Amino acid sequence: MNMSLLKxxxxxxxxxxxxxxxxxxxSAFGLPAVTSVEELNGETTYSLSLQILxxxxxxxxxxxxxxxxxxxTRIIIVLSILRQALGTQQTPPNQVLIAVALFLSFYIMSPxxxxxxxxxxxxxxxxxxxxxxxxxQGLALLKEFMVSNTRVDTLNLFADLSDSxxxxxxxxxPLPIVLPAxxxxxxxxxxxxxxxxxxxxxxxxxxxxSILMSLGMMMLSPMLISLPFKLLLFVLVDGWAMTIGSLSAxxxxx
Numbered sequence: 116m117n118m119s120l121l122k123x124x125x126x127x128x129x130x131x132x133x134x135x136x137x138x139x140x141x142s143a144f145g146l147p148a149v150t151s152v153e154e155l156n157g158e159t160t161y162s163l164s165l166q167i168l169x170x171x172x173x174x175x176x177x178x179x180x181x182x183x184x185x186x187x188t189r190i191i192i193v194l195s196i197l198r199q200a201l202g203t204q205q206t207p208p209n210q211v212l213i214a215v216a217l218f219l220s221f222y223i224m225s226p227x228x229x230x231x232x233x234x235x236x237x238x239x240x241x242x243x244x245x246x247x248x249x250x251x252q253g254l255a256l257l258k259e260f261m262v263s264n265t266r267v268d269t270l271n272l273f274a275d276l277s278d279s280x281x282x283x284x285x286x287x288x289p290l291p292i293v294l295p296a297x298x299x300x301x302x303x304x305x306x307x308x309x310x311x312x313x314x315x316x317x318x319x320x321x322x323x324x325s326i327l328m329s330l331g332m333m334m335l336s337p338m339l340i341s342l343p344f345k346l347l348l349f350v351l352v353d354g355w356a357m358t359i360g361s362l363s364a365x366x367x368x369x
Contacts, residue, residue, distance in 0.1 A: 183294060184257050186223045186264075186366055188301045189308075191216040193362060196309030200316040201349065202342050219359060223366050227260050258290055261297040263367045269300045304365065312358065316345050 182188055194212045207215075221228075235253045238244040244252075262270070262285045270288065273296045274281075282288045323344065324337040348354075 183298050184261060185220050187216055187220040188298060189305045189365070190219050190362055192302070192305035193308050193312070193358070196305075197312050197354075197358060200309075200313045201345055202316070202320075202338050203346075215359075219363065223363055223368060224260070226368050227256055231256055254290065255286065258288070258293050259285060260368065261293050262288060265293065265297045265300040266303070269296045269303075272296070273299075308362070308365070315348065319345050319348065 191212060194216060198207065198212065231253050235244070235249045235256070239246065239249040270292065273292045274288075277292060279289065279292065320337060320341050323341040327333065327335055327337055327340065
């Protein structure tokens with residue numbers, strides 16, 4: 116993970132911390148150390164206790180942002196279906212699958228993170244852009260990625276449910292419509308890819324089960340016998356490279 120990506124993540128976290136919703140003095144609630152002061156230039160300065168409190172609260176939102184606004188959802192579902200198709204139970208373990216999905220998500224999203232860092236984070240840190248403007252511009256870049264990878268019929272579905280539209284372009288689609296449409300489209304795409312991955316392993320299971328039945332070995336588990344053959348097939352075709360490469364190619368990143 117490069118430094119620009121880390122700065123993008125920290126930027127969005129601090130943007131949540133700096134929300135005007137929390138610009139109130141909480142000393143009336145018995146927390147005299149938690150205060151906010153309005154400066155002469157219109158900016159609000161928060162006490163350290165309030166910053167830490169809001170920062171810890173904002174950190175709980177980050178996993179949802181990673182899940183719902185990036186390529187993570189499609190990748191983790193496909194990898195989970197692949198593991199189930201292989202029949203290896205808990206191998207690779209969940210921690211490994213999540214790590215692979217995170218690293219691959221960062222790889223796919225790296226062009227967008229680079230643009231976010233150059234056009235949003237850097238001007239904000241240099242004091243050339245207000246927080247609200249930087250956050251709005253950053254969300255617009257993420258929304259463009261989500262719309263590009265969302266099915267049109269899914270967007271139309273949520274637009275009809277909210278009685279809005281038609282929209283002139285991608286930028287005019289509201290974020291509350293893009294978010295559920297994107298996650299729903301990702302689920303559908305992930306299950307379609309998982310179905311195609313599952314088919315060859317299902318054929319191996321059926322062939323092994325038919326052979327065992329013809330030999331009268333009905334008490335022997337077909338899954339136990341087919342596992343080495345499925346692993347052999349997966350290794351011979353370089354399955355991990357093929358799966359990860361194909362997954363990366365399914366995303367549209369401008």
